Amino acid sequence: MSEGGGQVVRGFPHLDTVRSAITALHRRLGPDGVRKYATSFVPADAAFADTEDLYPGAQRVAGALVEHLRLPKARVVVGFRRMEHAAAVELTAGPEYFVELNDRFRTHRRDIGAALAHEITHVLLHRLGLEFRGTRDNEVLTDTVTAYLGAGWLLLDAFRQDATSSQKLGYLTPDEFGYVLAKRALVFDEDPSVWFTSPQAYPAYTAGRAKALGDLRRPPLTGAGWAGRRRYARDRRRAVGSAGTGPGDGYAFEDGPGGLRVSFACPVCHQRVRVPVRGRVRARCGLCRTVLECDT
Ligand SMILES: [Zn+2]
Numbered sequence: 001m002s003e004g005g006g007q008v009v010r011g012f013p014h015l016d017t018v019r020s021a022i023t024a025l026h027r028r029l030g031p032d033g034v035r036k037y038a039t040s041f042v043p044a045d046a047a048f049a050d051t052e053d054l055y056p057g058a059q060r061v062a063g064a065l066v067e068h069l070r071l072p073k074a075r076v077v078v079g080f081r082r083m084e085h086a087a088a089v090e091l092t093a094g095p096e097y098f099v100e101l102n103d104r105f106r107t108h109r110r111d112i113g114a115a116l117a118h119e120i121t122h123v124l125l126h127r128l129g130l131e132f133r134g135t136r137d138n139e140v141l142t143d144t145v146t147a148y149l150g151a152g153w154l155l156l157d158a159f160r161q162d163a164t165s166s167q168k169l170g171y172l173t174p175d176e177f178g179y180v181l182a183k184r185a186l187v188f189d190e191d192p193s194v195w196f197t198s199p200q201a202y203p204a205y206t207a208g209r210a211k212a213l214g215d216l217r218r219p220p221l222t223g224a225g226w227a228g229r230r231r232y233a234r235d236r237r238r239a240v241g242s243a244g245t246g247p248g249d250g251y252a253f254e255d256g257p258g259g260l261r262v263s264f265a266c267p268v269c270h271q272r273v274r275v276p277v278r279g280r281v282r283a284r285c286g287l288c289r290t291v292l293e294c295d296t
């Protein structure tokens with residue numbers, strides 16, 4: 001796991017990969033599998049007092065994460081050593097997995113839960129056989145899944161800045177963590193912001209949440225705003241009789257023997273959904289089963 005010091009990148013540079021990761025997770029677990037993670041990791045389970053013994057304490061937090069991530073047949077052994085990165089895990093056949101944390105966590109215990117959440121999600125993905133090609137994309141997948149399955153608010157909460165220093169864990173930007181947390185919050189009707197202890201976490205969550213709400217307001221969804229609808233109507237006029245159009249604001253038209261159709265990304269799981277163009281249409285996403293009200 002990487003650790004950002006110095007300049008922290010903001011905004012949404014990994015958004016496409018984050019969305020692909022959400023789709024891949026839904027494909028691998030299915031809608032019922034995702035729903036098993038409806039409850040987020042409890043703050044009390046990540047709490048780590050200075051009076052608690054280091055190794056048993058780290059072991060306790062790891063055990064709680066193994067349980068939260070539904071890895072009953074995995075045992076995680078936590079060690080500390082001098083290292084460049086924040087943390088690392090060796091992915092083996094199991095059932096024992098060794099997670100190494102940077103020595104500095106011996107005295108920065110409040111972020112041990114965040115580091116372990118990311119590393120133990122690596123174990124989950126390894127068990128699921130879910131992997132993206134290349135280190136960068138695979139780490140984005142890991143952070144996204146950690147957040148989507150309810151343990152990633154710890155990673156956003158580990159983002160802290162003051163006048164002289166900054167700390168951030170993971171590959172996603174703080175705003176991207178906020179985005180995934182908000183996508184999850186919209187599905188499971190929760191408010192992760194009440195768990196934040198870092199003053200920088202809340203604004204990042206707000207920025208991510210605005211982006212996530214924007215996904216619900218893109219045409220042809222009925223939640224689209226006036227400007228989006230106008231652009232959509234213009235693109236639709238152009239699409240009639242043509243071979244198809246490039247994706248406009250995330251949607252694309254195809255004109256064929258069956259008439260004009262529009263495809264767009266499901267605002268929940270980002271799988272492509274295709275519906276006929278004929279006014280008001282109610283579609284059900286084939287992957288996450290969300291019912292989508294469209295004005296095509
Ligand atoms: Zn990692």
Ligand SMILES: [Zn+2]
Pocket residue numbers: 266267268269270271285286287288289290
């Ligand atoms: Zn969907």
